[in-house]
Every structure is written in C-alpha cells, then in structure tokens.
Amino acid sequence: MTMQVERPKLTIWERTYLPQILHGLWLTLKHIPQRKFTRQYPEEKPPLHGAYRGAPTLVKDPEGRVKCVSCQLCEFVCPPKAIRITPRARPEDVPDANVEKEPEDFVIDMLRCIYCGYCEEVCPEEAIFLKQDFAIAGYTREELRFHKEKLLELGGVQPDSIWKWKFKGAPPLDAPGAPKREGAGRKG
C-alpha cells in the first residue's frame, strides 16, 4: 500500500506570490484572537502530571524512622552513579537496633541525577520518592550534593503501605493525624 505524493504545479496567479502573502496575513490575523498558548513561566507554573519525575528525596515513616535500610540497591542501579550511601548499624540504644541497618550518609548528586526514577522503582522499602520539584538551583557544586538531612527534609513523612513494624506496637495506618500518603498507587 503505497501512495505517490503529489507535486503541485503552481498557477500563474500563485507564481506572483500575492496569494501567499495574503494567506499568510490572514492566518496570522486568525491566530491573534485565539487563546495564548504560552505561559508566563516563573509566575505561572505548568501543571504537572501525576507520574512526573522530579528530584529524588528520602522519606521517614510516621514514627520518625528513616525508611532507608542501606541495601544500596538504588546506588547499584543508578545509571549515572549519582547516589552514594554509607551504611552503618543502628545505635545500640535504639529499640529494634538489630533489625535493620541505616544510612550514615546518603548523598545524591543532583548535578549527576538524570531523574530516570530507577531508584524509586527498585527501592524494596519505599524509602526514596521522586518529588515534583523540577527547578533545582544552587550557587556551588557542593550545595547541590544533597546529603541525608537535606533529602529527608525534602521528602517528609510517608506512611508505610504494608506497615512492617506493626508487631512492634506502632499505631495503625488510619490513626488520626496520620499524614496522607503521597504518590500512592505508582507502580514500582
């Protein structure tokens, strides 16, 4: 099933170029009263769709535990190698100290990050989430190497979808005051 594209032969009237000028002017006139397609960007933010992949952040559970357990899967999968994790054992005095490890430091180099979302996809603890921040700026390179504290601050609190600590006396998921879960239902 093929078709030959038609090469039009210009008429004498068209060869004067006048109809083209008139048509061009008419087209521009037609577009003037139409709704503007552009946006006054810094004042007017674009609407982002649900699955938008912005800056990766770390989250805590409602109990204030850092969800990350330093399995280093995100560090491994990260295509541009933007993540560096220093694992450590949890301090002895913390309850359930011997259950999981925790990150001593968790660095994401925002200058290397390509926002592919693989870290969120592979995280087996739902500890890393891509927020919808897209305008990340800083004055120095060091400023844009986000450390654990900064990432946790950006990420906030995320309820546990399976509540893995439930046998340790944690409050139920639907407890009053429990924050709403963001990004729920995104396929991992």
Add this chain to the structure above:
Amino acid sequence: MTTKHEMELIDSAARAQQVMEEELAGEKMVINMGPQHPSTHGVLRVVLELDGEEIVNAWPDVGYLHRGDEKIAENMTYTQFIPYTDRLDYLAPLANNVTYAYAVEKLLGMDVPPRCKYIRVICAELARISSHLLGLGSFGMDVGAMTVFLYTFREREKIYDMAECISGARFTTSYTRIGGLAHDMPPEFVPMLRKFLKEFPATIDEVDKLLTRNRIFCERARGIGMLTKADAIDLGVTGPCLRGSGVDWDIRKAHPYSSYEDFEFEVPLGSVGDSYDRYLVRMEEMRQSVRILQQAIDNLPDGPVNSPDAKILLPDKEAVLTKMEELIHHFINVTEGINAPPGEVYFSAENPKGELGFYIVSKGGGTPHRLKIRSPSFVNLQALPIMAKGHMMSDMVTILASLDFVMGECDR
C-alpha cells in the same frame, strides 16, 4: 545499469583536514560550515570546497557529540541502558525506547502482551509526529519561513505534554522496560490524545498552505539535493529520505513489528528525490501517523502491559514488600540484570529519521558483550556529498534541513 560515483567517504574528517592544508589551485576556496552553524542542527562540521558560490565537494565531519554510548552499554545491565536510548535521537526518545526494548526482547526470545504493543505503537507514532514537526519547522525556518516553526512548535508542545503524562518526563522518557512498560498509560492520557488527534490535522493543513504552494519555498527546495533511487539504495539511506527518492521501503510494512500489521496506513513515496519530495513525504507521514494513532486508540486491547516473567521484569512492588520469593527475584533482577542467552541479534525499527537498529552480541548474563547502534542519521549523512555537489552554497542549508538528522544519534 549501475552508475559509478567518485565518492570520498572513507575518513572524510582526515580528507577535510588534507584539503584545508593543501594549496588550492585557481579559484577554489575551502570553508568550514559548522560545527556551530545554526542550520547544522547540532554540531556537524561540513568542509566545503567552493568554486565561487558553487559547491565542488563537501565532506561531513562527524563526532563532535560522541559520548561513547556503545561502550557505556557494555558496562551496565540491559535495563540500565534504557535512559541512554533517550539521548540517541533526542527528538524522538519514545521511539528509541520502543526499538531498544524490542531488540532486547528479540534476544531473549520473548513476546509482550498485545496492550503493550499497542501502547508502544502510540509512543512510536507520537514520536514520529513530533520529530517531523521539528524537521519541517526548522526546514521552513532555514529557508526563511519563520511562521511555520512557531506553529509546529506549538503542536510539539502538546506532544511533550502527552509524553510527560504517559512517562513522567518530557524528553527523557525512559518509558519502556524489557518485557513491558514502566507503567500502564494513565487514564487521563486517552482523552488528551483524542483531543490532540482532533486538533492536529488543522495544523498540518496550515503548514501545508503556508509552504507547499509557496513560490519562494518551492524554488528553494525543488531540484535541490537530488538523490536518485539507485544512489539512495547504494548509500543505505533510510526513512523519509529514502522514500522521498521513490523507494518503497518502510520497515513497518516490510517486517512488521509491534503489531503494525494490524494497522491500515499508506507509505508515501516521492517521485523525483529532491528536497521538496522529502518535505512532501514527511507531511504525508504525519497524516498517516494520525491515522495509525486513531486506529490504535480505538482498538486498544485490555489486559496487562507487562509480561509476567519475574526473571525479566521487576515483580509487583506490593509483593516485594511482603513476600520473600519476590524480594529475592527483585534483588537478583536489579543487581545481576536479565540473564540473556548467548547469541547475536539485530533488530531494527522504522524510527522518524529512518532505520534505527540495535545489534546485540550477548555472551550470556546481564550485560551485552557488544551493542552496536545503527543510527539512521549517521548513514543518511553519507549522501550529503552527492546531494550537495553542483549546488550553491546557500542550498546547503536546504539540503541539511531536508536530510533532517540529529547529531545526538549520529555521533552517539
């Protein structure tokens, strides 16, 4: 009957250097076009040998955007390479994702569910429209018709909104996975696409009216950059450039993949093989893409988008969080990659610019031993010396625009 050409295609960069250094006899002059010329769409350097304003010879010099993607692929798992395919032809990242996924699936000898195939068709066709819109817009702008560029970019913006909706990013989509997709299309995507399909033909007609019968455009494009049928085949030119020369070759028809056999569409062919024909072919391809998209959205099958094999795709997140077996699969799959059988495969698909092929050599295990990317822009650029010879220096801009290449893919 075969025709003979004197072509200096071997190491054109070295030849260009030689020409620059040689003393030229008589009136001839050598000048550089690029790597920062606005009409070279990136970083292509063309060394032109001119006799007055006439081009005697042209040597394209590529490689300014070389990032070593093929070598990078050898050092990571098949899944990890998907974001790198976004950056090949960065005007059609969705189509690259689709082609790469099919290439690896061919190596694994697996099939994907019909819904996944249809969504991949939608992705590939949207990418085709967006790439052609940019190609035509910049073609118009290069020959002096600025308005077209603005109208085509408005439509492109809508396509990028849709790409963001479906994949989560405008350009760096990374939407496909080996054996499926990152996630099913969100429910708000279908109305968005329907709205676009309703509005878009009007824009094609606007562009058509502005350019096709425009005397200035016709005179700048007609008879410029002739590429005969035989030359196009000899040089391995693919895509709209090949079909503009009148060769009936479209991989979607010749070797249907991704259920393209279910769709009704025509393959537009040019008759003469000049820049104008390539322009007409691209215009018609956009119309045909709209037809394909309409059929895909009307007949979109239900069902899963991912193949159920946990050794290839990551298991469901809910199961990973609660079950031991899935957690083990998850860790093995991420750290070791997909265990591909040893072997060699070549898969190519009809991308907006032409035939994009991936040649994968696997020695087993999670990473490719060698991954060769057959990029259409690189091969199509070979035709530049033949097309440019005998034309004026200012026609070079038209020829480059009508070839519609992307240096990200050419140099990879």
